[in-house]
Amino acid sequence: xxxxxxxxxxxxxxxxxxxxxxxxxxxxxxxxxxxxxxxxxxxxxxxxxxxxxxxxxxxxxxxxxxxxxxxxxxxxxxxxxxxxxxxxxxxxxxxxxxxxxxxxxxxxxxxxxxxxxxxxxxxxxxxxxxxxxxxxxxxxxxxxxxxxxxxxxxxxxxxxxxxxxxxxxxxxxxxxxxxxxxxxxxxxxxxxxxxxxxxxxxxxxxxxxxxxxxxxxxxxxxxxxxxxxxxxxxxxxxxxxxxxxxxxxxxxxxxxxxxxxxxxxxxxxxxxxxxxxxxxx
Ligand code: SF4
Numbered sequence: 001x002x003x004x005x006x007x008x009x010x011x012x013x014x015x016x017x018x019x020x021x022x023x024x025x026x027x028x029x030x031x032x033x034x035x036x037x038x039x040x041x042x043x044x045x046x047x048x049x050x051x052x053x054x055x056x057x058x059x060x061x062x063x064x065x066x067x068x069x070x071x072x073x074x075x076x077x078x079x080x081x082x083x084x085x086x087x088x089x090x091x092x093x094x095x096x097x098x099x100x101x102x103x104x105x106x107x108x109x110x111x112x113x114x115x116x117x118x119x120x121x122x123x124x125x126x127x128x129x130x131x132x133x134x135x136x137x138x139x140x141x142x143x144x145x146x147x148x149x150x151x152x153x154x155x156x157x158x159x160x161x162x163x164x165x166x167x168x169x170x171x172x173x174x175x176x177x178x179x180x181x182x183x184x185x186x187x188x189x190x191x192x193x194x195x196x197x198x199x200x201x202x203x204x205x206x207x208x209x210x211x212x213x214x215x216x217x218x219x220x221x222x223x224x225x226x227x228x229x230x231x232x233x234x235x236x237x238x239x240x241x242x243x244x245x246x247x248x249x250x251x252x253x254x255x256x257x258x259x260x261x262x263x264x265x266x267x268x269x270x271x272x273x274x275x276x277x278x279x280x281x
Pocket of ligand 1: 027028029034036040073099
């Protein structure tokens with residue numbers, strides 16, 4: 001497997017552990033606020049292969065507790081279970097970051113016990129999920145295609161084609177949906193399936209939302225709360241602008257807005273926290 005980036009040590013990416021972070025290329029979302037957009041859209045070149053990664057990890061035995069696998073979207077890679085298996089065989093804990101759009105891969109790595117911790121993005125409320133993930137279309141019938149969980153889908157066209165001709169499809173009206181994969185149709189059923197797998201599973205996990213002023217309102221958090229009600233942990237993290245973000249006109253919400261969203265979410269997920277921002281007394 002090609003590795004598109006390696007951060008040799010982090011105290012932030014894997015809560016409670018000293019870890020390294022492995023970046024895998026490619027993503028089936030096009031979030032307008034993405035910090036790793038070149039990685040997501042396939043423009044970034046690999047920096048090593050998995051053999052070089054394993055050689056690095058052997059030298060870090062006893063120095064690192066775990067390995068955080070991120071992207072891009074790691075669950076796109078059909079070799080992900082193999083990668084996780086090898087890392088665990090070297091004695092490291094594993095954390096997986098995911099956009100939640102590949103529930104069958106998620107189920108596989110959970111059931112085989114290949115991950116110790118999963119962090120899944122919750123992009124927005126159902127009505128705004130497609131826009132926030134950079135999709136042009138979304139399926140009205142959420143369960144219509146949720147059995148299609150094909151992986152390694154850089155060339156996957158299972159959600160392409162005559163979206164406008166489909167009676168179960170709606171078009172997103174947004175300035176943030178230009179790009180190479182915007183012909184795809186978002187199936188929110190896949191997101192709900194991944195949420196259910198984590199809430200009803202035995203592996204530690206968190207849900208998290210990167211809050212962007214242009215995308216999120218208080219009303220959205222009432223709906224997000226209903227989506228993940230009963231979850232153990234949920235984090236609100238504030239968008240920060242960077243040169244790598246594809247759209248230059250996005251902003252962080254105010255601290256007051258974040259604290260308001262935090263209060264809303266507490267009714268649904270008592271373990272809600274603001275990441276990197278003080279919670280009000
Ligand atoms: S899910 Fe969105 S934020 Fe995450 S890598 Fe893909 S495009 Fe970027």
